[in-house]
Amino acid sequence: MDVLSDALAVMRSGRPHSSRTVKSAPWGIRFPATDGAGFHVVLQGSAWLLRPGAAAPVRLGTGDVVLLAHGYDHGLADDPGTPLQTFEPGPDGSWPEPPASESGPAAEGQTQLLCGAYQLSRFRAHPLLTELPPFVHVPACVGTFPRLRAAIDMLGAELADPLPGSDAVVPALLDTLLVHLLRAWWLKDGEPGKGTGSPGGWAGALRDPAVTAALEAVHRDPAHPWTVEELGAEAGLSRAAFARRFTELVGRPPLAYLTWWRMTTAGRLLRDTDAPLHTVAERTGYTSEFAFAKAFKREYGTPPGQYRRSLPGVRMGP
Incomplete structure (x- = not known):
């Protein structure tokens, strides 16, 4: 997989959830803090995003999208002064079905929202995601981010009129929406050099x-x-120039990032598969199980076998 796909895969800890609702003023919703990430799309009408602390409310118009990458508590309302009712997801993170009065088509003067949440693990979170600002606001603008808009339209239609296969389609569309939201921030719909985010850090990388x-x-x-020379050759740069540029943008030297990613990959393999330890070691660049176990314990503070046994619901091999 590519870097963005890998970063999302290593943090994913459950199925994403979403809901489409229609609101009539006055209305206000408070979303408590979570370990995951959330998003809101104003399909019709307008809303105010209420951020914690002293941050000023942000008005959202039709077509605006907000990504809350770090799961901070926040509110949505028709007006900044409207009292908020706390939103309560199910025990598994699922979103309750909206009442019948809020599930039909929106009438004039009403606000139609498409909201959702991603279950992400913050343990060894990839810096590609941790560097995101608390709130990513992608305003609606004709002709921009066509893939993002297409994903929103498809997800909204699927939630408004579920058909056979929706249980498979909706999670896939939610993952697609997240990717396009991140592209809108970093790469301007996948075009390098035209991002809307900060030019430094992983956005720059x-x-x-x-x-x-x-x-x-x-x-x-x-x-x-890998050696620094080999990676420099992949980049088309001299060893020194590559090491300098990589460290400046990624935040750690090339081989330090390689080690971090190998250990992150090992943790995912131990969590999501029943591969024996020698296989995990081979797949992460270690020629012996002993060397792998030593490196893993140095990184995680516990041997790999004990780490696997401590995980809930892990599939154990014979």
């Missing part, structure tokens, strides 16, 4: 063809015994 080439090489084959 994903727009830099040389650094991206090296990152994709590491993610494509983390077991390969």
Whole structure:
């Protein structure tokens, strides 16, 4: 997988959930803080995003999208002064079905919302996501982010009129929507060099063809015994120039990132598969199970076997 897909896969801890509702003024919803991430789309009408602390409310118009990458508590309302009612998801993170009065088509003067949440683990979160600001606001603008708009339209239609297969389609569309929201922030719909986010950090790394080439090489084959020279060749730069640029944008030297990603990959394999330890070691670049176990304990503070046994619901091999 590519870097963005890998970063999302390693943090995903459950199925995403969403709901489409129609609101008549006055209305206000408070969303408590969560471990995951959430989004809101104003399909029709307008709303106010109420942020914690002293941050000023943000008016959202038709077509506006907000991504709340870090799960901070916040509110949505027809007016900043409207009292908020707390939203309560199910025990598994699922979103309750809206009442019949809020599930039909929106009339003039009403607000139609498409809201959802992603269950993400913050343990060893990828910096590609942790560097995001608390609130990413993508205003509606004719002709911009066509793939994002298409994902919103398809998701809204599927929730408004479920058909056979919706249980499979909706989670896939939610994952698609998240990817396009992140692209809108970092890469301007996938076009390097035209992002709307900060030019530094991972936003800059994903727009830099040389650094991206090296990152994709590491993610494509983390077991390969990469050297700085080899990664520099992937990037088309000299060793020194590559190491300097990579460290500046990614925040750690190339081989330090390689080690971090290998251990992150190992943790995911131990969590999501029943592969034996020697297989996990091979797939993360270690020639012996002993060397792998030593590196893993140094990174996680516990041996890999004990780490796997401590995880809830892990599939155990014979």
